[in-house]
Amino acid sequence: MRIGIVCPYSWDVPGGVQFHIRDLAEHLIGLGHEVSVLAPAEEGTLLPPYVVSAGRAVPVPYNGSVARLNFGVLSAARTRRWVNEGDFDVLHLHEPAAPSLALLACWAASGPVVATFHTSNPRSRAMMAAYPILQAALEKISARIAVSEYARRTLVEHLGGDAVVIPNGVDVDFFASAEPKTEWQGETIGFIGRIDESRKGLPVLMRALPEILRRRPGARLLVAGRGDEREAVADLPEELRERVEFLGMVSDEDKARLLRSVDVYVAPNLGGESFGIILVEAMSAGAPVLASDLDAFAQVLDGGRAGELFPNEDADALAEACVRLLSDPERRAELRAHASRHVRRFDWSTVGADVLAVYETVIEGAAGSTTGSSADSDAEPDAAGSAAADPGSVAADGRPRATGWRRPWG
Known part of the structure; x- marks a missing residue:
């Protein structure tokens, strides 16, 4: 499987999201998958061979902290080129609601997209205010993952839809x-x-x-x-x-x-x-x-x-x-x-299998959608623009609902 993963935060400033993405990428590579990670990084940063730099990041207040994010015209061009050249079977974005590479990749994506939401903030004014801007991009997401029930709750309350809960992984x-x-x-x-x-x-x-x-x-x-x-x-x-x-x-x-x-x-x-x-x-x-x-x-x-x-x-x-x-x-x-x-x-043997199951689900869903479109070109498109929609994939408010299940882990 060819997998593209987008890290929103600067690779050279250690943090939980970066570690999660690094460990996920290395776990998937160890299983024989082809993985490329796009991330912001300062010039001269020593990067693993699977990481592609999108340029330096700038500090931005986000979720009660200061995140180092990369966003802009040049970043958008680099992201679009990486997405197009990668020809990924699935694109896995992290924190696409932040003004980051993940959001840029979501705009550029054309195939199956999985998004992981890490943020837990019951009163995120920024996320609520940004929803009209994010809506078109978020409708491209085939499945959503939340790293905890609290991250899932933040997603549901601010952006609608739902998510499968898969915790962060650790090499125990x-x-x-x-x-x-x-x-x-x-x-x-x-x-x-x-x-x-x-x-x-x-x-x-x-x-x-x-x-x-x-x-x-x-x-x-x-x-x-x-x-x-x-x-x-x-x-x-x-x-x-x-x-x-x-x-x-x-x-x-x-x-x-x-x-x-x-x-x-x-x-x-x-x-x-x-x-x-x-x-x-x-x-x-x-x-x-x-x-x-x-x-x-x-x-x-x-x-x-x-x-x-x-x-x-x-x-x-x-x-x-x-x-x-x-x-x-x-x-x-x-x-x-x-x-x-x-x-x-929380071991990667369990968490990695759950993430791969989500990948396989959205890839199969995309293939089925393509086949269905060919067989019945008159089918009415759903809220995300695809034909032969699963009736359960759209919430009552018209926003896409996550594909898959929510596995309790607490």
Whole structure:
């Protein structure tokens, strides 16, 4: 199968969507499929052989964060050329509702199109305002995927239609087999994320840290991610700052080793999360997880059975829960055991098969539509302009409904 995948965000700035697309592409290539990924990238970025650069991206406020997107006349021309030259059996777009390469590719597409929606935002004014502009492009989409029930809800409420829920994937064995690093062991707390992005919640963890260290004086915090390290500890008492070790950006291998080494992994995110891939990676590595009680996090953590939850933005509750976990090796072992079973549903062996099933469905549907059009050229076209439409493929409001099913995974 020839598969084209479009990444909306800059390849050189790590993020959950980019990692998901990278891992999906490599999983599909490993199965023998031909895959090309179109993505923004700064000049000089070392790209995998399957990635095609569409040029540099610019920072744009999006979904409570700052996304690096690529959009414009030159980008449109590059995208159109990539689509035409690729001659793909299926085109897989990520976040086509954002002003990005995915939307440009949707406009340029002429064959089967699958779209994955990652965003969870119950009040996205931008998405609602953009719907009249997006409508023509979105009608080309044959099937929609949402990475969680919360991303699906955002899609339904803002753009109409529906989606199959397929979570983000992780190579569970990669994290499970990583070797712990001695210097990262010994009553350590882990945090991975962009330091200067407030919604990742590091300031909440910093506010909790004095109480954690008062009650567990041998503990320390390991922080991996880019950002201003001095600003991150600015409100921490000076005598405690040496208990925070900043590791900077880490490789995939070191991320796995870090997660295998820590006694507790803390995800204090404030909101805007539709899934929580880092939680799945931490569970895969055997790190006991403590996370804010966001709906998406609670679902990934099996309602708190595969990891503990604390009230969002409550530094005191975070400190209490973290001290309790550090003091209770039996509870940590219990969380590891449940997580190791639960996390298998997120492995690429399962997630990849579900994505391929969607591809096969839309390809077969396109072939059937072409045959039907040839057999009955007088058939009345549906809302998307194709003949012999499936009556269930159009919602009551006239917008296309997703092809396929919604597999529960939480």
